[in-house]
Amino acid sequence: MKTFLASIFLSLSFFITSQNQSDKALIEVTLNNYIDGFYQGDTTKLKAALKPRLNKFGYLKNKESGEYKYYQALPYKKALALAQRLKDEGKLRTETKMRGVKVLEIGKHIASARVTGTWGLDYLLLSKDNGKWMIEQVIWEGPFLEEYKQENETTTYYLIRHAEKDRTDKTNRNPHLTEKGLKRAENWANVLKAVKFDAVYSTDYNRTKETALPTVKANNLDLKIYDPRNMNMKEFMKNTKGKTVLIVGHSNTTPMFANGLLGNKKYKMMDDNNNGGLYIVTITKGNVSSMVLQVN
Secondary structure: OHHHHHHHHHHHHHHHHHHHHHHHHHHHHHHHHHHHHHHOOOHHHHHHHEEEEEEEEEEEEOOOOOOEEEEOOOOHHHHHHHHHHHHHOOOOOOOOOOOEEEEEEEOOOEEEEEEEEOOEEEEEEEEEEOOEEEEEEEEEEEOOOHHHHHHHOEEEEEEEEOOOEOOOOOOOOOOOEOHHHHHHHHHHHHHOOOOOOOEEEEOOOHHHHHHHHHHHHHOOOOEEEOOHHHOOHHHHHHHOOOOEEEEEEOOOHHHHHHHHHHOOOOOOOOOOOOOOEEEEEEEEOOEEEEEEEEOO
8 A cells, every 4th residue: 555655646747747847947938038039139939928917126226326126017018019129139149158038936826937037136026817828017126137146046957868879789789869860859959948058968879869969959059078987077167157058968977967066876777668867957056956857
C-alpha cells in the first residue's frame, strides 16, 4: 500500500511540476512580449501581453537629489501610444544586456514576475484567462541600475542528452541520429521555444551536434563545442554567468555536467534508453537549485 501511495504521489508531483513549467514558459513569453513591445515599438506584442484594464505606475530617481518620486500612471491606451511613438521616432532597441525576465510565483489563476529593462525594474502581477497569461498590474522604479543586475542576475543551464542514434553499426563510434532522433531534436527546439538562449554547447559528435542544431537555428546562434573530459568548470561558470545556456551531451556526461554545476554528486548516469531527460540548474545570488523533467 505504501509503495502504491508513493507511486501516486510521485506521479502527481510530476504532473504539478510539469504544469508549473508549462505555465512558467507561457508567462515568460508574455514577459518578453512586454519588453519587445517597448524595445521594438511593437503594439501587437504589447496587446498580447497587457490586459486592457492595466494599472501601471512607477517611481523615477532624480539625477540631482537621488530621491525617488512618483511618476505618472501608464494605463493600457497610453502604453500602446508610447510604444507607437517610440517606433515613429525610431527609438528602437535590440538590447540584450539590460533585459531580464523572472517568474516569481505561480498560483492557479494568478502569478507574479520581475522584469528588468533599460527603463528600470518592474514587478508585475498576471492573471490567466482561457489558458493565456496577461499582465494586470505593474509597479516600477528607474532608471536601470547596473549594480542591481549584477547582484540579482540569474544563470540557468538546460542539459539534455543527444537524441536517438543509429545503432546498426556497432563499430561506428560517431553515428548520426536516426529518423526518430531527428524528430526528437526538432521537438527539443519546440519544447524550449519560449527560452531565449544566449549560448548552445555540444560535444564534438554527430549525434550531439544534430540534436543541438534545431535549437541553435531557432536562437540564431553559433554552436559551441566543448570536451567534457577537459572541462574547467569554474571558468565555464564564470564565462556563462547571467546567461541562459543549453548543453547537449551523453548519458554519462549530462548528469556529470549537472553535478559539476551543483558542486555535488546528486545525479547518476542516465539509462541508455532515456533520450528525454531534461536537467535544469539555476543559480541566483549564489543559491543553486536543480530539477529533472522527462520530455517525451
